[in-house]
Amino acid sequence: EETVKLGMVAELSGPGAPAGINWRDGIKIAAEEINAEGGILGKKVEVGEYDTQTDPQVSRAMVQKAIDDGAFAILGTIYSGSTMVNMLVAQQNSIPQFVGSEAPSIVEKGNPFVYRTSSGAQKGVPALTKYFTDTLKAKKVGVAWLNNEFGKGGHDVFVEEMKKAGIEVIVDVASEQAQTDYASDVAKLKDANPEAVFVYMNQEESARFLIEAKKQGLAMPLVGEVTLTEAKVIELAGAAAEGAIAHVGVTATATEVPGIAAFSTKFEETFKRKPTHDAIKGYVGAWTTKYVTEMVGEFDGEAFSAKMQGLCLKAADYPKILLDTCWDDRGEMSRPSFMVQVKDGAPTVIGTIAAD
């Protein structure tokens, strides 16, 4: 029986491991489902796992290896630094690549073979601006961010957006990856007393920040993008997460969407934990590969790329895409998103933002 290979290149060790492992597990579920439905164009899917060790140089080598091993498409990577390097390799070989990275620069390189599985920070963060202007009616805000390529991307876009919206950023606090002590960060915010704070960090950092904020009694609304209200953060921060707000591209908590609910249940059954948005991204990436390949009708990277330009998939026709999704000619994607707030220890959808 013939098979088709997918190269799953992700951060399976190193600091990016939590994200990478969820990405991988989301893809595992997708592959199982795809094979149960007869594979892609009748060929069973075989997912090769390649660990980048959260190191861009290794990631480049791994993409090369996946391609040498005959992968038809690449799924990964998540860390933008890695994607920036390895997408060159996939491009040189005309191999489609679904990435989990959100840094704006990825889609600015004019690479027709790279596609996002969630919208980039330059789309996600602006979606928040309305919340700051209309709902919070803030004039002075603060930003607390993680100083790496992920955090910096979000920070730069946010500061830019606020300038456009005429909101003043009066306090700007950078923190380190794996930082544990947020006392001075929070003290600084407390001292400046903005009307709201934009928090852009990874999971544990978000949780530690929320705990310290609660301890020092930081009173203003804390608004994040994606991470701040994730189940993991709530689990870690406990009561300190109460009230935190975030804009979320796609969330496992949006259970009123049928596909998401089904995926969440299956994921929890298989892995004994809740899926993160990285898991959903991986899942969507794998399924899109199948859908688009079958639309093209053959395993051809160039044709795949041509098809992806400006493609829109409706959840009604392609249920596993979960939400109506479009890609533009640069690989940027758009789909509806949600505002979520932690209430009684659970993230609750407080509003929906339409795709643009």
Next chain:
Amino acid sequence: MLELKNIHGGYGKITILNGVSFSIPKGSITTVIGPNGAGKSTVFKAIFGLLNIHSGQVLLDGKDVTRNTPRQMIGHGVTYVPQGRNVVPQLSVYHNLELGGITATDQAKVRQRIETVMDQFPMLRQFRDRKAIELSGGQQKQLEVARALLLDPKLILIDEPSIGLSPNLVQEVFRTLVRLRDKGVTILMVEQNARSALAISDYGLVLELGQTRMHDEAGKLLADPRVGQLFLGGHVGGDAAEAES
């Protein structure tokens, strides 16, 4: 008391001892002499369980103690003062002395003995609380020799105690050894300061090329012209002069 039977052994793949055999009686002082690199120190290490012995036996009071660990040897009543400097650098002089009696059950007695050796080597009392590393070379050697006198050993192995000691202290150490011998302790010593050492010894032993060459009463060895010429510097051998040309 101590008997070595045809010991072969060495470091790694190199054999140094090629059949060393001798026995020494209880309550005697035996001095081992021989050229540099003859294997004298190696013999001591073999006895004290610090050497890889390929074959042969070490007997202590008729009991086989070959390849016993140093701790076991101490248990049998053997103490060892190695060549070179052997102090615990960052501990005080007093605590270094205390370590010399660490295996004793009666610590009160050890403390009492420490007082006695400090009388014998007044420098130790003067520098009681200084770190051992700060002492001069000879002072460290005094500390080491004193440290070996804190237990009630049956057999003392002492490797070149005179290195670095001033002449009056060398005499003091030799006097102490004689006193111990008179109390029935057996002493095996290596000394390059061979004339004085043989003078206080009962027996002398010549080691060369990892083998025992001669074993006799100390006086006879001192008198032997061949020994005098080859090992006691009585007369410079032809070889050295030749090599220079």
Next chain:
Amino acid sequence: MSMPVLSVRNIEKSFGGIRAVNGVSFDVHKGEILGLIGPNGSGKSTLFNCILGQLPPDGGDVSVNGRNVSGMRASDLNRLGVGRTFQQLSVFPKMSVLDNIILAGQEHHGSMLSRLFGPGDAGLTAEAEKLIAFFRLSHLRDTLAGSLSYGQQKLVDAAMAFMAGPSLVLLDEPAGGVNLTMLAGLKERLTAYNAEHGTTFVVIEHNMEFVMSLCTRIIVLSEGSIIAEGTPDEIRANQAVIDAYLGG
């Protein structure tokens, strides 16, 4: 009288309350073999270390051939032709005997650059081998110095001091642990070298037979100060020295 090869003026050194060297002054003239003796802890090694730049003295001056060398680094002093040995064994344990000896001479040959691009042994192998042969270590030429016996290492150590053709050598207990027959050879070597090259020696030693027969003049140190100075016979007869050091 000619200029002293080594002139030591008022050297002082204390270690937290202990006055190890207490204002010592002396001169050594060309061709002399000076003995430096004294009880353990009288400050002999400390004096050497202060003279040779291993320890900064608290006060005093040192000059070599009339040139003030106080505060000069040990390596620069060595290049001026001052060699030394240490009381404690100090060979390079993981280098062969030959390499040990060549190292002792190489810094005196050529420039930094010629030592990088020139021959690997700086052209010293033959000379080193001769020295090794003299100390009867030829069979150990390629053995690691760390696996020699105590006395053998002591000889390698002494040999190194000669490699650079020094004009002044300070030896700290060269005889300790050396077999008497070899020691006689060493003594002969020192005297011959002294006679041939006019090399000056300062020797610390506790082996009285060796010192008395080797040295032309002896200085006795006690508690950091010079208590006697003279020919071997004078020192042997000096009551203060007998009390403090030689013993009855």
Next chain:
Amino acid sequence: MNVRMRTLSILGLVALAIAAPIGQGNYIIYVLTSWLVFAIAAMGLNLTLGYAGQISLAQAAFMAIGAYVTSLLTLAGWHWILAMPLALLACFVVGLLLGYPALRVKGHFLAFVTLAFNTLVFLVLRNEDWLTGGSYGLVGMPRPDFGLFSTMKQLHFYYFTLGVTVLAALAMWGIVRSPWGRAFKALRENPIRAESLGVDTRRITLLAFAIGSAYGGLAGALVAPLVQFIEPGSFGVAHSLRILLMVVVGGSGYFFGPFLGAAVVILLPEVLRFAEGYYLIIYSALVIVMLVFVPSGLIGVWGRLHEKFWPRHEIRADLKEGAGLK
């Protein structure tokens, strides 16, 4: 091993290195190229650590300096062959500076000063984004083109790297067998004695750092065109530790140790790929086991085995003949 045997085996190894990538996929060639690059970096550290005894945990920082200087210059249109010497010079100078702490402290303390330096370099590269591109890094460095020989292809780049490696190894060989090499070892074993023998230990220490660092810089200058992307994270402390691991695993203080060590550290994960998530676990366990049984590095394995299966007790020359007392 006699001289002829050694020459033959070295030629054999070079022939092997030339033949290795033939018929292999791009990925394998890429891995082989990284092996050479890391071998160069490890060779430099081997000089600093193995020969001169100065623990340095900053080799990745020098790779970074080499890589950034090369990248900035080649992106500005310089040819690699002109950019590379500047990168080496930069590393040499910074290496000299880093050598200063080594004049005051040794061993573990020095290890941490150098580690701190590595982190500082990382922070500067990340925070000064006007020059270095910050955490986004620099991308798209051209591969050198030598008229008739362009290194755009993976295989060509491999041979180019191999050539550079051989030259670097020859230079290193020259250094360690010269009197400098002896002075480095003397510094490692007994600096005080060395100083008293006229060795200018201060200069030698600084040189050990500077030369070792320049090798790091050379490796960096090759990384830039190899990966065609650099960012601060690729030159963090973890990478310095990896290079240290190469040196120790191969056999520190042995000329060929770094090549062996780099091969193991780079290739072993490939071999263990079947173990999926567990490979790092197996890998680190293997390293520990190796250190327990062959602490002097893999280069000592042969001797160990020989000793084990063909034990020989030889009587040393000096114990065969003596003064002749019978």
Next chain:
Amino acid sequence: MSQFSQVVLSGLATGSIYALVAIGFTLVWQAAQTVNFAQGEFVMLPAFFVLAGMSLFGLSFGTALLFGLAVSVVVLGLLFKKLVAEPILPHGGITLIIATMALGILLKESVKEFYSAEAQPFPSIFPNDPIDVFGAVLSMQDILNLAFSLAVVVALTLFLNRTRTGRCMQATAQNPAVAEILGVNVKRMILYTFLINAALAALASFLITPVYLAKFSNGETLGLIAFIAAIVGGFNQIRGALAGGLLIGVLDNLTAAYVTAEYRAALPLVLLIVIILVRPQGLLGTKEGRAV
């Protein structure tokens, strides 16, 4: 003003955590003359033993703590000594450094693969209620951490310097050959060192994980900063670890709050370099004595 006191007091609280880990470094140095580069992982791991005790065996938190302590002492003390430290120690420092680095990876990756790659919450032993001190907010936890580090420093210093066993441990570290010849049970002394170190690491783990959250990668930065704290304070004195830890904790916070957040990670490093150049033996350390 309240910001200042908050920053300083929080810095002390964090510093006491660094100190706890740094004490492990100085202990192992004083009693075995070596450095354990996996120390950070040694502090990361015990929390997972506790979590495993609770989730796998259904133990209560209190029992799980005891269970975690016991397992840590066996794994990080006994097994570490038998399988890694003892065979490698005779081959010298650098070899052991590499081995402990590899061990760090081993522990980290094992937790990741066999437990979880994600951070886990960890219950607090002490109440976490905020307490107002000079306008700053601290928790009981913070204050107890500080008190506990202080107590450990005093206890260990007394043990090492005032008891015969403590001195035998020092002798073993400084000159194992001599210790052996004098009849010190060298192996047992090394074992004591590592058992104490393991127990300390476990206690540190229980105290800090509620703040740090249990995660496989926690040891990386913690180990590094603690080591720097140990050097800054003075490596050969246990109390140096406390001084160094507190100093770094406070300075780190002050830098982040008033100087630069981007370069806050540089501060301990710069401090380290300055200290080493100006006072190589550390703030409270003593010189190691004559070299010639």
